[in-house]
Each structure stands twice: as C-alpha cells, then as structure tokens.
Amino acid sequence: MTDKINQLSGKAPREIAFDILNDILEKGSFSHTVMANTLNQYQYLKKQDRAFITRLCEGTLERIITLDYLLNQYSSVKVLKMKPVIRNILRMGLYQIKYMEVPPSAACNEAVKLTKKRGFTGLSGFVNGVLRSIIREPDKAKFPEESKDKVSYLSIVYSIPDWIIKGWLNQYDYDTVKQMLEGFLSSSKETSIRCNLNKVSVSELKEALTQSQVKIVDGEYLPYALKISEYNYLNQLTPFLNGCFQVQDESSMLVGELSKAKPGDYVIDVCAAPGGKALHIAETMEGSGHVEARDVTQNKVRLIEDNINRLGYRNITARVWDAFILDEESVSKADLVIADLPCSGLGIIGKKPDIKYNMTTEKQKSLVQLQRDILKVVTQYVKPGGILMYSTCTINPGENEENVKWLLETFDFAPESLEEILPPGLKIATAKKGYLQLLPGIHGTDGFFIARFKRKV
Numbered sequence: 001m002t003d004k005i006n007q008l009s010g011k012a013p014r015e016i017a018f019d020i021l022n023d024i025l026e027k028g029s030f031s032h033t034v035m036a037n038t039l040n041q042y043q044y045l046k047k048q049d050r051a052f053i054t055r056l057c058e059g060t061l062e063r064i065i066t067l068d069y070l071l072n073q074y075s076s077v078k079v080l081k082m083k084p085v086i087r088n089i090l091r092m093g094l095y096q097i098k099y100m101e102v103p104p105s106a107a108c109n110e111a112v113k114l115t116k117k118r119g120f121t122g123l124s125g126f127v128n129g130v131l132r133s134i135i136r137e138p139d140k141a142k143f144p145e146e147s148k149d150k151v152s153y154l155s156i157v158y159s160i161p162d163w164i165i166k167g168w169l170n171q172y173d174y175d176t177v178k179q180m181l182e183g184f185l186s187s188s189k190e191t192s193i194r195c196n197l198n199k200v201s202v203s204e205l206k207e208a209l210t211q212s213q214v215k216i217v218d219g220e221y222l223p224y225a226l227k228i229s230e231y232n233y234l235n236q237l238t239p240f241l242n243g244c245f246q247v248q249d250e251s252s253m254l255v256g257e258l259s260k261a262k263p264g265d266y267v268i269d270v271c272a273a274p275g276g277k278a279l280h281i282a283e284t285m286e287g288s289g290h291v292e293a294r295d296v297t298q299n300k301v302r303l304i305e306d307n308i309n310r311l312g313y314r315n316i317t318a319r320v321w322d323a324f325i326l327d328e329e330s331v332s333k334a335d336l337v338i339a340d341l342p343c344s345g346l347g348i349i350g351k352k353p354d355i356k357y358n359m360t361t362e363k364q365k366s367l368v369q370l371q372r373d374i375l376k377v378v379t380q381y382v383k384p385g386g387i388l389m390y391s392t393c394t395i396n397p398g399e400n401e402e403n404v405k406w407l408l409e410t411f412d413f414a415p416e417s418l419e420e421i422l423p424p425g426l427k428i429a430t431a432k433k434g435y436l437q438l439l440p441g442i443h444g445t446d447g448f449f450i451a452r453f454k455r456k457v
C-alpha cells in the first residue's frame with residue numbers, strides 16, 4: 001500500500017529523507033521542525049518507513065563531520081566543493097552503508113537512482129564510484145590517531161566541532177569527555193516522559209502505555225520519570241491525548257523536583273514555553289497556589305496553554321510577557337522564580353544535532369549577556385526569603401558556573417545547598433554549593449545545569 005501511494009506521490013522514503021536533510025543542511029532550517037512537519041505531511045507511511053526516514057535523517061545529521069571526513073578520503077572532489085545535492089546523497093548513502101542494517105549495494109543503487117531523479121544523471125557515475133569504492137575498501141580510510149591528536153580524534157569519531165571539544169577538555173578530564181560524547185550518540189533513541197500524577201499513578205500509566213504497545217523503561221532518578229520508544233505517533237497515543245504524561249527530559253524534571261515548591265506558593269516562570277517545568281511545579285503544588293507561566297510570543301504561550309488544557313491543571317495560567325521588561329506588579333511577590341533561560345543548548349545536541357554545527361563562541365558570549373540582562377530583571381520578582389532557580393540545557397561554564405558567581409556577587413542572594421534534596425542515586429560534588437551540572441553519558445540525562453538561590457531577608 002505504502003509503495004503504491006509513494007509511487008503516486010512520486011517520493012520514496014529515501015527521497016523524503018533527502019529533502020529533509022537538504023532543508024536542514026543547505027537552507028538552515030531547524031531539524032526538529034522540518035522532521036516534525038514532514039512526517040506530519042506523510043502520515044500515510046508505514047511505521048517502518050517513518051522509522052527509516054527518522055533514523056536516516058537523524059543519524060546522517062548527527063554524523064556529518066565523520067561522514068565528510070570519510071568521503072574526503074574516497075572522493076577526488078572534496079565534500080564542500082561538491083554540488084549540495086550530490087554531497088547530501090553521498091552522506092546519506094555512506095550513513096546507510098556504515099551505520100544501518102541496509103545491504104551496501106542497495107544503499108549505493110538507491111543513491112544513484114536519486115542522483116538521476118534529481119537531474120544529475122551526468123554525476124551518477126561519480127556517486128556510484130565513490131560509494132562502490134567505500135564498499136570495496138572499507139578499511140582504507142583512517143581516523144586521526146587518538147594518541148597523537150586527541151582533539152581531532154574525538155571531533156571526527158564523535159562528529160563534534162573541535163572548538164566544543166577543546167572547551168570541554170578545559171573543564172573535564174579526557175575520559176569524562178569521551179563518555180559524554182558516547183552519551184550524546186546514544187541519547188536520541190527514547191523519549192523521556194513525566195507521569196502526570198494528578199491524573200494517574202505510575203503503574204496505571206505503564207499499563208496504559210503497554211496496552212498501546214509502547215516499550216517502557218524506568219527513568220534514572222525520579223519515580224515518575226519513564227522512557228518510551230517503539231510508538232508511531234505521540235499524538236495518537238491515548239495516554240498522551242488524555243494528559244497522562246508530558247514529554248520532558250529527566251534533567252528538566254529535576255528543576256521542578258529541586259524547586260521544592262510548597263502548596264499555596266506563588267510561582268513565576270519567566271521563560272516557560274512549552275511549559276515543562278512550570279507544569280511540573282503546578283503538579284507538585286497539588287492544585288493549590290498559582291504558577292504564572294510567561295513567554296515572549298503568543299505562539300509560545302499557546303503551546304503552554306495546549307499543555308495546560310491537555311494535562312488538566314487548574315493552578316497555572318500562561319501569559320505573554322517579555323522577560324527583559326520589568327513587571328512592576330511582580331516585584332518581591334514570588335515565592336519561587338524559575339529562570340530556565342535561552343542558552344547555547346550544547347547539552348541537548350544528542351537530540352538536536354544541528355545545534356552543534358550552528359553554535360559559535362561569539363553566539364555563546366552574546367547568550368551570557370542575554371542571560372544576565374534577564375536575570376537583572378527577574379531576580380527582582382523573588383520575595384525576601386524566596387527561591388530563584390536558574391537553569392540551562394548547556395555545558396558551558398560561561399553560561400553556567402560563571403553566571404552563578406556573577407549572580408551571587410551582583411544581587412542579594414545566597415546559594416542554597418541541593419545536597420539534602422537530590423534524589424537517591426544522584427551524587428554531585430558541587431550540590432552543596434547550590435548548583436550541579438548533569439552530563440550525558442555520565443548521569444544518563446541531557447546535559448543540563450541547575451542552580452538554586454535564596455533571596456536574603
């Protein structure tokens with residue numbers, strides 16, 4: 001059936017994958033948006049075709065540095081000098097040969113077919129030649145020697161730009177960085193979810209998911225965190241539609257967990273969309289108090305509202321408010337302020353691999369300024385004795401540890417130890433200083449930073 005419809009629409013799964021990759025790699029579109037929109041458009045595809053497209057796109061994107069390095073050893077024309085269509089067909093072809101359970105000759109034949117279909121018949125021999133020589137001599141290509149050039153080795157083997165590797169090697173020892181890089185490569189296979197305890201128990205949710213043939217494993221630290229896989233569409237799962245869970249990484253749930261909001265608290269989340277942390281905190285307050293979830297545009301606020309409605313919480317509202325602008329009415333009013341600010345996102349490159357190719361040190365510097373500008377405003381909302389939670393999904397001391405130091409030097413806040421409130425199984429030395437950095441591959445979560453402060457009375 002799918003093949004027939006594909007013939008009618010003229011697009012086979014590899015061609016759909018090619019269009020997605022071309023949009024991301026040549027037009028700069030965001031990977032998760034293009035993937036979601038395209039898969040939505042091809043809803044009639046069989047589950048395995050959708051899974052094939054997802055794996056091929058995500059995998060190729062994740063491994064671009066490795067793939068280009070290898071292709072350059074087999075091709076007389078360097079990848080960056082190739083026509084965009086040809087380099088992306090070759091990247092996809094090589095990814096299938098090296099990392100997927102696709103017969104190599106099929107990967108090669110399909111690449112040649114696609115080259116002709118896209119009007120490059122004259123280059124089909126070139127595509128065939130490069131891929132055939134890879135199949136013939138898979139061991140010809142050599143990676144940099146680990147003992148001679150550690151940065152190049154890690155960068156090429158794990159497909160991460162070398163400036164990022166250098167930064168992490170300044171902060172962590174070699175083995176830790178290597179483990180992190182392994183962690184990124186294995187992080188995108190499951191979806192982390194938070195059980196909506198206001199609606200169901202964890203065992204009820206597990207039962208409902210099992211009935212929908214979803215594979216479930218427990219989270220690392222929190223009893224209400226699960227990881228799911230092997231479903232087709234999230235928004236066709238009955239437990240999702242019924243608001244029994246929210247998609248959220250466990251690292252992000254730790255913000256809600258470590259906030260220790262009390263029933264009756266007034267909470268402001270200044271950068272809240274799509275609402276993960278704000279919704280979680282509303283849930284922990286058991287229907288009491290109030291969470292005001294703010295974001296900068298109506299579209300973002302709509303995302304929060306959709307989640308509020310689906311999950312059925314009554315003690316949270318969403319509102320458009322620009323965090324750079326002081327809201328006089330909120331000054332010294334909040335028991336808890338959540339500042340989960342825009343950041344360089346290097347902690348989630350396992351899920352959104354395009355981030356690692358687009359981020360730069362200059363962009364990171366301007367993000368530090370943005371974070372400080374927002375903090376100057378929103379720290380004012382915390383009432384004396386109230387709590388400020390600062391978090392980012394990145395691994396960069398400038399945006400994390402140095403911002404903590406700056407905040408403590410600049411405002412009337414004291415660090416609040418996290419040691420006593422960490423969930424069992426999570427031990428991090430800096431927790432007693434009021435902050436922690438989670439690392440993929442080490443802690444089993446996204447890379448994530450959390451700091452807790454108390455406003456002095």
Ligand SMILES: C[S@@+](CC[C@H](N)C(=O)[O-])C[C@H]1O[C@@H](n2cnc3c(N)ncnc32)[C@H](O)[C@@H]1O
Nearest residue numbers: 271272273274275276277295296322323340342
């Ligand atoms: C890291 S995300 C927040 C994720 C959210 N806390 C959650 O747990 O689902 C950062 C958010 O900041 C928002 N943002 C960016 N600039 C903003 C501004 N000037 N005022 C308010 N929100 C802003 C973005 O729209 C984005 O939704």
